[in-house]
Amino acid sequence: MMESKDKTVSGEAFDFPILLRVFRYMKPYRRLFWFSVLMTFLVALLAPSRPLLIQYTFDNFIVFGDEKGLLMMTLAMIVLLIIQSLFQYLQTYYTNLLGQLVIRDMRVKLYRHILNFKLKYFDRTPIGTPVTRTVSDIETISDIFSDGIIVIIGDLLQLIIVISVMFWTDVKLTLVSLAVLPVLFIATNVFRKSIKDSFRDVRTQVARLNVFVQEHLTGMSVVQLFNREEREMKKFDQINEEHKQAHIRSIWYYSIFFPVVELLSAISIGMMVWWGAKGVLGNEVTLGAMMAFILYINMLFRPIRELADKFNTLQMGMVSSERIFKVLDTQEEIPNFGKLDAKDIQGEIEFENVWFAYDAEDWVLKNISFKVAPGQTVALVGATGAGKSSVINLLNRFYEIQKGSIKIDGKDIKEYDLQSLRNRISVVLQDVFLFSDSIHNNITLNNDSIRREEVVAAAEKVGADRFIRNLPGAYDYNVRERGGMLSVGQRQLISFIRAYVYKPTILVLDEATSSIDPESELLIQNATAKLTQNRTSIVIAHRLATIQNADLIMVMEKGNVKEKGTHSELLKKNGMYRELYNVQFRNDKLAD
DSSP states (O other): OOOOOOOOOOOOOOOHHHHHHHHHGGGGGGGHHHHHHHHHHHHHHHHTHHHHHHHHIIIIIIIITTTHHHHHHHHHHHHHHHHHHHHHHHHHHHHHHHHHHHHHHHHHHHHHHHHHHOHHHHHOOOHHHHHHIIIIIHHHHHHHHIIEEEEEEEHHHHHHHHHHHHHHHHHHHHHHTTTHHHHHHHHHHHHHHHHHHHHHHHHHHHHHHHHHHHHHHHTTHHHHHOOHHHHHHHHHHHHHHHHHHHHHHHHHHHHHHHHHHHHHHHHHHHHHHHHHHHHHEEEEEEEEHHHHHHHHHHHHHHHHHHHHHHHHHHHHHHHHHHHEEETTTTBBOOOOOBBOOOGOOOOOOEEEEEESSSSSTOEEEEEOOOOOOOOEEEEEEEEESSSSHHHHHHHTTSSSSSSEEETTEEEEEHHHHHHHHHHHHEESSOOOOSSBBHHHHHTTTTTTTTTTHHHHHHHHHHHHHHHHHHHTTGGGOBOOOTTSOOHHOOOOHHHHHHHHHTTSSSEEEETTTTTTTHHHHHHHHHHHHHHHHHEEEEEEEEOOOOOOOOSEEEEETTTTTEEEEOOOHHHHHHHHHHHHHHHHHHHHHHOO
């Protein structure tokens, strides 16, 4: 069972190349970005206004008992608070909106990119990894805008403005208030560096947890069938514990850093009050200035404390961005340079000296050659691992061959547009995959050009209409995840209807009757006869009784074609086919 081994990158807070790539996705929303920056600037600009008003109110109205002036200033502060709150609201709303618009576009691009990957990518990549990239990693990128770069700019701007106003108000009082800042900067830098690795570890553990849960939920029947619940639970406990420890480490750094900041803030206020009180007594500092400086210090320490947190939010966004760009930069698509439209193909198939390996030169198919005329049926038989399924994977260009050529109607399949080619080939697999959706949508795959009448007509042809109409909701019945509400035979029949309504020129049946009951098998055999009529068909089967009428039967072993011919020709050869036939005949007799 696989675990994610994906390791990330530098994780630098300001990895400018990565940040610039993220910002390219912001280009359609430039106005929104600059509006958010404007709101951030106005919020920072208004930050010192309240302390200034409070200082002015103390020094000019309170100390003189001027109630009218006090009321006027109170109303002014209320108006200022309303304006500041409005700007704060607009900043928060539009920075978050910007982040969500950007990650929506990124998620669409990433998912579209993954959709075009070769199956080889999914063979070697735990499914939880692309899930994590598409969902949680991309979600983290929104924080670059909502809690990252724009907010950092605002906090830095606020620091500069507040410190400038403080120096303008009283230089000595400012220097006393800022005496602890060097210690605060050192603590912030240590915290930032310490939390970086823990955040990266958190993302890795999240990916591992996603991979494990997804894989084991998908394979739950195997876990329960072999009584693996306790063992797998122990594995889950271990991964979950490592996930917890990663979070605890980051929380521990926060639990140390924030109290240190609060302590330094209290020391700064204490030193300022001590020095300011002496100044008040000596008529060097006003009482209003002291009150204002208490607010200034809070305004200084809050952004500095949050800056460390925001830098780490930005850092997590950089880590997630790098993971996502790594997938986007992965070139795993099947090359699609073909220009030919396959809509009018006749269905002639030719494999010419085809060699194929999934990994390096561990050949799965070795010098395979055969030709199927339009409308003919070729059957592939042989033991598991002989290379039968690889033939249909190559015909659909799920994988690329290393040597030889595959032709349809005399032209290399690479000359056809990939989507156009696959539109003309329908595959009925042994393991039918159904989505958690209605029977109608599982048949049409949400293709609006296929009408309900066509679906019903196809179901009647296949012989599945009766069982479908007996279901609650009939064709609108939701089959649940992977078609779990239907039997194996019923799922297989639906896959036949799906193939039928798409009107393919070439049909592939992969072990379509290998694991179903006799009643369903009879229906499927009738459906097969109708579906293969006047179509080029490739049939993979263990049960030789189902392929006796094939125009060509190929016996495969370890990637080689050992025998070719019709059913009667191969029986006369007394070779591998005859041996397979005799074994199955004896087994069928014993079963009877």
